[in-house]
Amino acid sequence: MSACRYDMSRYLVDQLERHPKVEILTHTEVRQVHGADALRSLTVEDNSTGRPRELKAHALFVFIGTRPYTGWLQDTIALDSQGFVLTGADAEPATDKKTWLPLGRGPLLLETTLPGVFAAGDVRSGSVKRVTSAAGEGATAVRLVHEHRARGDTPEDPGTPQTRGRSNAGADVQRARRSA
Numbered sequence: 001m002s003a004c005r006y007d008m009s010r011y012l013v014d015q016l017e018r019h020p021k022v023e024i025l026t027h028t029e030v031r032q033v034h035g036a037d038a039l040r041s042l043t044v045e046d047n048s049t050g051r052p053r054e055l056k057a058h059a060l061f062v063f064i065g066t067r068p069y070t071g072w073l074q075d076t077i078a079l080d081s082q083g084f085v086l087t088g089a090d091a092e093p094a095t096d097k098k099t100w101l102p103l104g105r106g107p108l109l110l111e112t113t114l115p116g117v118f119a120a121g122d123v124r125s126g127s128v129k130r131v132t133s134a135a136g137e138g139a140t141a142v143r144l145v146h147e148h149r150a151r152g153d154t155p156e157d158p159g160t161p162q163t164r165g166r167s168n169a170g171a172d173v174q175r176a177r178r179s180a
């Protein structure tokens, strides 16, 4: 890891730094794993000096990072360059004016480029990627769904800039919502 200080919850960093059995190796990358029937050791490299070092190890946990599985959404709602769902003010520039103008408003806080479709948690572009914020956004999204329904915002088959003239996935979502 390069540094855990800036990417992890503070309370976890504090616990790790204080733990007598934990040694944090910064600027260190795993280069090789060794062991015939089970893991026995790792070769790690200090990426600031290039110096390799062998460490005894019986387990290796890999932090796989965050990659949103939103490929199936890309023709329906606007995503950012990494595939996270745009919402609220971030979604506004990507909205289809013909769809939104009759509503007399732009996307609500967690609303996507498709009216009435909301995103919360890790999948949302710009979200904090923490459990509590995901839960909070989920609760907020429910409140916004009620607001959307109370307004009666149900444009006819709006689609999106991407879907109009192609598959009408946006309309399908709208129809599914109406029949729900």
Ligand SMILES: Cc1cc2nc3c(=O)[nH]c(=O)nc-3n(C[C@H](O)[C@H](O)[C@H](O)COP(=O)(O)OP(=O)(O)OC[C@H]3O[C@@H](n4cnc5c(N)ncnc54)[C@H](O)[C@@H]3O)c2cc1C
Pocket (backbone or CB within 6 Å): 009, 012, 063, 064, 065, 069, 120, 121, 122, 123, 128, 129, 130, 131, 132, 134
């Ligand atoms: C290794 C690791 C450690 C972490 N540690 C912490 C921590 O210490 N503290 C902290 O606050 N946060 C931590 N996080 C982040 C935290 O887990 C996330 O921020 C949180 O789980 C996000 O919640 P979510 O509901 O947005 O997404 P998820 O928890 O990812 O839930 C999304 C769900 O949707 C499902 N899904 C995906 N696509 C579809 C589909 N097409 N149809 C139906 N279901 C689908 C997925 O299977 C998944 O169950 C950690 C994350 C990781 C990976």
